[in-house]
Amino acid sequence: MELQQSPYLALTPDRTVQQTLALMGRPKDTPLTAEVARQVCERTGGAAVLDGSIALVGTQYVLGLRAKECSTGKILDQQQAAAARREEVLNALSEMSRQFRRRAGESLATVEKHSMPLSEATTTSFEALKAYSTALKSSLSSGTYERANALLRRAIEIDPNFAMAYAHLGFNYGASDSALSAENVRKAWLLRDRVSDRERFYIDFMYDRNVTGNLEKAYKTLELWNQTYPRRGAMLANAQDLLGGISTLGTGRFERTIEATLDGIAELPDSPFPYTNLALAQFHTDRFAEAENTIQRATARKMQMPMVVMLQYNLAALKGDRIQIDSIAGSTGANRAVRHWIAHAEGLALARSGRLRAARQSSGRAVDLALQEGEREVAATFLGVRAVWEALCGNSSGARTDALTALQSSADRDVEYAAGLALGLSGSSGRSASVAGGLEKRFPEATFVKFTYVPVLRALVSQATGQFAGSLAQLEIARSYEIAVNGLNFPYLAMGGLHSAYVRGLAFTGEQRYTEAAAEFQKILNHRGLVGLDPIGTLAHLQLGRVFALSGDKIKAKAAYDAFLAVWKDADPDVPMLKIAKAEYARL
Helix, strand or coil, X not given: CCHXXXXXXXXXXXXXHHHHHHHCCCCCCCCCCHHHHHHHHHHCCCCEEEEEEEEEECCEEEEEEEEEECCCCCEEEEEEEEEXXXXXXXXXXXXXXXXXXXXXXXXXXXXXXXXXXXXXXXXXXXXXXXHHHHHHHHHXXXXXXXXXXXXXXXXXXXXXXXHXXXXXXXXXXXXXXXXXXXXXXXXXXXXXXXXXXXXXXXXXXXXXXXXXXXXXXXXXXXXXXXXXXXXXXXXXXXXXXXXXXXXXXXXXXXHHHHHHHXXXXXXXXXXXXXXXXXXXXXXXXXXXXXXXXXXXXXXXCCCCCHHHHHHHHHXXXXXXXXXXXXXXXXXXXXXXXXXXXXXXXXXXXXXXXXXXXXXXXXHHHHHHHHHHCCCXXXXXXXXXXXXXXXXXXXXXXXXXXXXXXXXXXXXXXXHHHXXXXXXXXXXXXXXXXXXXXXXXXXXXXXXXXHHHHHHHHXXXXXXXCCCHHHHHHHHHHHHHHCCCCCCCCCCCCCCCCCHHHHHHHHHHHHCCCHHHHHHHHHHHHHCHHHXXXXXXXXXXXXXXXXXXXXXXXXXXXXXHXXXXXXXXXXXXXCCHHHHHHHHHHHHC
16 A cells, blocks of 8 residues: 555556466465565566565564565665554554665655655554455455445444545445445545545546546546556556546547557456456447457456446347347346346347337346345336336336336436436426436536436427427537447446437437438447447337438338338337337338
């Protein structure tokens, strides 16, 4: 913790040490004796091994530090310090660290700028520090957060001013409970004067990512963090890893994501995060073969992250690979971390082909499984997305019921958007307008809210009263981040993107601007990865058929209707949208 404050030094991460031990034919938990550590250092291209000691001598604690060159064994630095009381040990360690950094070649100015005593930067409590350290190791080793969160809460109970414990707890809650995530990150942010410079970057990033939702600001923080500390630290979270995540994908910077993740894989080939983010970026940019290759590389290294499994399922479903779909669904039955997400994806894929009865059953199973895991917000997300597909398929009554239930279950901004979208598509424009107003008031800076959620909801409200020009005006701002990931298709692909293009296409159709309407629906068909299994991916064919028919191009219209009906060949016969489509096709 002390040494990673330095932008000059790079600490070898635990994962690299474990990987190297395995290559040496040793167990990954082999104790790092001086000789074993020297061998690991040589194999990883390291410069030095640090060996520390602490002992109680009489009434004092005596600390020792020795640094040796890996290749020659030459002693680079050797120090000893004494602490009269247990409470002074961390301060003595901090001073030894500062001296070592100078001896290793770091300038005094850099040491002074990037150095905060451990007792101030972390916690004064050894017990809290131990719980925190164990929590980080648990997250790395298991890939799940249940035990880590319990340890982080324990650290906070011992020291209520432990900023980084709050920050990591906020990160861990990010995918399951947005309110708890924001609450903990906010507490960390208020305590950010008690952390090191590198950790302050992390907290500032998390504040904009999980509290304000301002992804542009979060992205700029990451780039500044990366420039200030270009070497990957020993922290659980690094700028290099986070540059492959939502702040980059959510602002449409897919190439930057790919660049950052490829660098991450080259540096840490056993870390799962670069693989998952790289596969996501490749999937969202329609590089499906590349995404499959990245997934194969991850699975070959025994990385079964939930995101990897979800991507596998989505890729198989888009290809129509029934054998692979059944294999994935069957193999995840006992996997608590992913089984509810797979059930939801099954429902989404079924709804995409008009099989709503089976889709509702899968969705109901997903909701039940999520509630069994205590993930109420995730269950509400599933209800909100189900409401959207019901509305898109013409089942307005079912859409309103599911949307209102979702709104009662969660105040999460992504859940509220899904519910508001369903209400707007099913004719409840007043309630949809209310959702838009609430989101705008609560999240004025949030990128998704400002540039996608509110514009789309207000555009639907305008369309409800025939104000198609007003609807188009509302949607202009949505173009800024239209070709980007939103809060509902990151990380687990709960719903697709490009609903702004779909609603804009409806508005252009209402304005009788058929060429522009066709371009919007074609945009959806051209970005299969962003749309994923969302029903608009097939309904765009139907809307294109309507636009071509209205413009008098019957040949193109027939081809578009044929494409839609081919996907919906096994659709439930009573789905309202299918009945309408068949009637229109017959008239054509």
